[in-house]
Amino acid sequence: EAGVVQSPRYKIIEKKQPVAFWCNPISGHNTLYWYRQNLGQGPELLIRYENEEAVDDSQLPKDRFSAERLKGVDSTLKIQPAELGDSAVYLCASSFRAGLETQYFGPGTRLLVL
Amino acid sequence: ELKVEQNPLFLSMQEGKNYTIYCNYSTTSDRLYWYRQDPGKSLESLFVLLSNGAVKQEGRLMASLDTKARLSTLHITAAVHDLSATYFCAVLINQAGTALIFGKGTTLSVSS
Numbered sequence: 001e002a003g004v005v006q007s008p009r010y011k012i013i014e015k016k017q018p019v020a021f022w023c024n025p026i027s028g029h030n031t032l033y034w035y036r037q038n039l040g041q042g043p044e045l046l047i048r049y050e051n052e053e054a055v056d057d058s059q060l061p062k063d064r065f066s067a068e069r070l071k072g073v074d075s076t077l078k079i080q081p082a083e084l085g086d087s088a089v090y091l092c093a094s095s096f097r098a099g100l101e102t103q104y105f106g107p108g109t110r111l112l113v114l
Numbered sequence: 115e116l117k118v119e120q121n122p123l124f125l126s127m128q129e130g131k132n133y134t135i136y137c138n139y140s141t142t143s144d145r146l147y148w149y150r151q152d153p154g155k156s157l158e159s160l161f162v163l164l165s166n167g168a169v170k171q172e173g174r175l176m177a178s179l180d181t182k183a184r185l186s187t188l189h190i191t192a193a194v195h196d197l198s199a200t201y202f203c204a205v206l207i208n209q210a211g212t213a214l215i216f217g218k219g220t221t222l223s224v225s226s
């Protein structure tokens with residue numbers, strides 16, 4: 001069974017530029033999560049989707065971050081414009097449903113903002 | 115605010131010896147997870163602990179949960195080099211599945 005797929009794996013951009021990350025969850029998983037992991041820290045949730053609905057985006061910096069999950073499968077996380085402090089690893093995870101199911105993580109996108 | 119604290123944050127281990135990592139959390143939780151992360155890789159689920167007194171074992175790793183003390187431990191028996199990685203505990207705060215709250219991670223390094 002294929003795991004969570006993310007692309008790109010690495011991205012280097014200059015500040016103020018836009019950037020987008022893509023995630024394809026495990027087939028059949030209804031819940032999708034985007035996390036941000038800063039260096040030396042554990043992941044922190046940015047947004048959670050139940051199918052195509054964003055049900056928890058309280059930690060998403062909405063002035064510059066946006067996300068979508070069209071048709072309840074793939075998801076895209078966008079930053080516009082990027083700031084130096086956005087340098088981190090952006091992890092996508094999925095689970096069959098929210099709450100009681102183990103979350104499976106993708107390999108992440110490592111973003112460096114110069 | 116839920117806090118998840120791990121200690122130690124770094125652990126240098128000798129092959130063949132036993133060690134324990136601690137994970138404390140500040141509020142009640144439905145379940146606790148342990149994940150492993152190798153450098154540059156994603157997180158791999160190791161254990162999920164569901165109730166007070168739960169114990170799970172896989173190879174040289176054993177995880178336990180004391181919900182009354184809000185404490186989980188990850189015990190390493192006879193450390194080997196392959197166990198070198200960063201280990202995270204993560205707490206689920208309610209059944210609605212708002213999010214996993216992660217600790218900062220414990221980086222283990224095993225030397226011969």
